[in-house]
Amino acid sequence: MARYVFITGGVVSSLGKGLASAALGALLQARGFSVRLRKLDPYLNVDPGTMSPFEHGEVFVTDDGAETDLDLGHYERFTGVSARKTDSVSSGRIYSNVLEKERRGDYLGKTIQVIPHVTNEIKDFLKIGDSEVDFMLCEIGGTVGDIEGLPFFEAIRQFGQDRPRGQCIFMHLTLLPYLAASGELKTKPTQHSVKELRSIGLQPDVLVCRSEHPIPEKEIAKIALFCNVRKEAVIPAYDLKTIYEAPLAYHRAGLDQAVLDAFGISPAPRPNLERWTDVMDRLTHAEGEVRVAIVGKYTQLEDAYKSIAEALTHGGMANRTRVRAEWIDAEIFEREDPAPYLEPFHAILVPGGFGERGTEGKIKAAQYAREKRIPYLGICLGMQMAVIEAARNLAGITTAGSEEFDHETGKKRFVPVVYHLKEWVQGNHVVARKQGDDKGGTMRLGAYTANLLPGSKVAQIYGSTQIEERHRHRYEVDIQYRAQLEACGLIFSGMSPDGRLPEIVEVRDHPWFIGVQFHPELKSKPFAPHPLFADFVRAAVEGARLV
Incomplete structure (x- = not known):
C-alpha cells in the first residue's frame, strides 16, 4: 500500500508546486523508493486539450494518449516515470464521470451530491495503482480557498481519515513576501493560508516557504509556532538559476528528510544524488554556446513550448553546450524577409500548433533553413510546413497547402499536401474520425510505432530502425505526393508500420534537416536527453564552428 503525500498551495498560484512535487519525487527515488506523481486540477475542462496555449501553456501527452497538464512534464523529466491517463484528472472529468453514472442509473435513484458522490469519485481516482509504488505524490492545482477546489480538498481530507494512521501527509507551499519599505519578510500570508487550510480540516505536516530573500531562523520558528508545524518541517525554497537545481536545493533544505520524518521512516536510507550532481555539472560547466531560433505562433507565453525549451536544454547538456533559445513570432515573416532575423542563429526549430495563423511564416523559416543549409528541426506542424515548402519550391506544386486551412475558411485554396486523417490503426483496432467531431480528445494521441529507413540520418541518430514516439495532431502528410517529393530530395525516412502515415522526413544532402x-x-529528460535534440544541438555546434 502506497504512502500518500498531498501537495497544496496557498497565497498565490504559480509558486512552483509542480516543481516541488517533481523534486520531492526525485529525492525519494534517490533514497531507493518508487514513486508516482499525480495532478488534480480544479478547472471544469475535461482536459487541457481544448484550452488556449496562451492561457494554460502546453498540453503534455502521455504514452496512453491522455492530454494533461504541463506539470506532468515536470514529473517525467525529474523522475523518468512515464505518466499515464490515471495520473491527471480535472473537476470536469470527475463531474462528467458522476453524471454518466447518474444517467446509467448506477446510483439507484439517490440524490447526487458533492458529498459523497463527487468526493468518492475523487477518492476512487486516488486509489488507482495504489499497490504499485512506495509513494504517491498528489498535487492539487490552484490555491486553498478556491471555490472550485473545495471538493478536492474535502476528498483528500476524507482520504486521509480512511487510510491507516501514518499513511498520508500534507505538504503546503506558501509565499513569504518581502516588503522593501520595511525591509522585512512577512509571515502573515503563510499563517492565513494555513489557517484557511485548517478550517477545512487539513493540517499541514510540511510547509514549503517560497522566498526571494533568506528566511531568518526566528521567522522559521515563528512560522512553526503559529502554523502548528515542527520547526524542522518548515522548508525554505529560494529562487534558483535553473529548475534542475531543485532536487539538490530541496535536499539541502531538508525536504526529503522532513517528509520521511512525517511518515516515521527511520532510519532513512541515504540518498544517492550522483544523477543530479552530474546534471548540474553539465549545466554549469558548458564549453560553448549556440543560438537556436524557435519560430512559433504562441511565443508570447514560453510555457506554451515548455517541453521544447527543456529538451533543447537537455540537448545542450548532452554536448556540454549552453543553448540560447530565442522566440520569434512566425507572423513577422509573413510581412518581412526572414533573413535579417534568422542570420544570427546556428539552428532553427519550428514547433507544432493549430490553425493557419503564422503558417506562411513557418514555411519561410523552413525554406531559409533548407536553402542556407542551417540545421532545422520541424515538429508536428513544423514538419508539415517543411513538406509544403518543398512541394511548392522543389516539386512545383505551387498551391500546396493543408486541408486544415481550407477547412477554416470553407474555401478550396490549396492542393492538400496535408489532409485530415479519417482513420488509423491504434493497437488492434481502427479509429475513425470526421471533420465535425468534437475537438477534445479526437486527435491521433499517444505513443505510436514508426519504422525508419535503414541508412537514413534518423536511423543513425536513434541507432535503430524502429521507434515509438508520442503524437498529438489531426492532420497528416499525404503519401500520394511521396514520389514527387523524394525525387526532389525530401526523403520519407520514417513511416507508420502499415506504410500509410509519414512520420519523419529529411532533406537529402543537407547537414541536418529533419x-x-x-x-x-515529450520524452526528453535532463539525465537522458532525447537523441533527436542531442544530435540537433550537435549539428548546431558544428555549424557554429564553421562560421
Whole structure:
C-alpha cells in the first residue's frame, strides 16, 4: 500500500508546486523508493486539450494518449516515470464521470451530491495503482480557498481519515513576501493560508516557504509556532538559476528528510544524488554556446513550448553546450524577409500548433533553413510546413497547402499536401474520425510505432530502425505526393508500420534537416536527453564552428 503525500498551495498560484512535487519525487527515488506523481486540477475542462496555449501553456501527452497538464512534464523529466491517463484528472472529468453514472442509473435513484458522490469519485481516482509504488505524490492545482477546489480538498481530507494512521501527509507551499519599505519578510500570508487550510480540516505536516530573500531562523520558528508545524518541517525554497537545481536545493533544505520524518521512516536510507550532481555539472560547466531560433505562433507565453525549451536544454547538456533559445513570432515573416532575423542563429526549430495563423511564416523559416543549409528541426506542424515548402519550391506544386486551412475558411485554396486523417490503426483496432467531431480528445494521441529507413540520418541518430514516439495532431502528410517529393530530395525516412502515415522526413544532402510528425520533446529528460535534440544541438555546434 502506497504512502500518500498531498501537495497544496496557498497565497498565490504559480509558486512552483509542480516543481516541488517533481523534486520531492526525485529525492525519494534517490533514497531507493518508487514513486508516482499525480495532478488534480480544479478547472471544469475535461482536459487541457481544448484550452488556449496562451492561457494554460502546453498540453503534455502521455504514452496512453491522455492530454494533461504541463506539470506532468515536470514529473517525467525529474523522475523518468512515464505518466499515464490515471495520473491527471480535472473537476470536469470527475463531474462528467458522476453524471454518466447518474444517467446509467448506477446510483439507484439517490440524490447526487458533492458529498459523497463527487468526493468518492475523487477518492476512487486516488486509489488507482495504489499497490504499485512506495509513494504517491498528489498535487492539487490552484490555491486553498478556491471555490472550485473545495471538493478536492474535502476528498483528500476524507482520504486521509480512511487510510491507516501514518499513511498520508500534507505538504503546503506558501509565499513569504518581502516588503522593501520595511525591509522585512512577512509571515502573515503563510499563517492565513494555513489557517484557511485548517478550517477545512487539513493540517499541514510540511510547509514549503517560497522566498526571494533568506528566511531568518526566528521567522522559521515563528512560522512553526503559529502554523502548528515542527520547526524542522518548515522548508525554505529560494529562487534558483535553473529548475534542475531543485532536487539538490530541496535536499539541502531538508525536504526529503522532513517528509520521511512525517511518515516515521527511520532510519532513512541515504540518498544517492550522483544523477543530479552530474546534471548540474553539465549545466554549469558548458564549453560553448549556440543560438537556436524557435519560430512559433504562441511565443508570447514560453510555457506554451515548455517541453521544447527543456529538451533543447537537455540537448545542450548532452554536448556540454549552453543553448540560447530565442522566440520569434512566425507572423513577422509573413510581412518581412526572414533573413535579417534568422542570420544570427546556428539552428532553427519550428514547433507544432493549430490553425493557419503564422503558417506562411513557418514555411519561410523552413525554406531559409533548407536553402542556407542551417540545421532545422520541424515538429508536428513544423514538419508539415517543411513538406509544403518543398512541394511548392522543389516539386512545383505551387498551391500546396493543408486541408486544415481550407477547412477554416470553407474555401478550396490549396492542393492538400496535408489532409485530415479519417482513420488509423491504434493497437488492434481502427479509429475513425470526421471533420465535425468534437475537438477534445479526437486527435491521433499517444505513443505510436514508426519504422525508419535503414541508412537514413534518423536511423543513425536513434541507432535503430524502429521507434515509438508520442503524437498529438489531426492532420497528416499525404503519401500520394511521396514520389514527387523524394525525387526532389525530401526523403520519407520514417513511416507508420502499415506504410500509410509519414512520420519523419529529411532533406537529402543537407547537414541536418529533419521534420517529425510526433513530439520528441515529450520524452526528453535532463539525465537522458532525447537523441533527436542531442544530435540537433550537435549539428548546431558544428555549424557554429564553421562560421
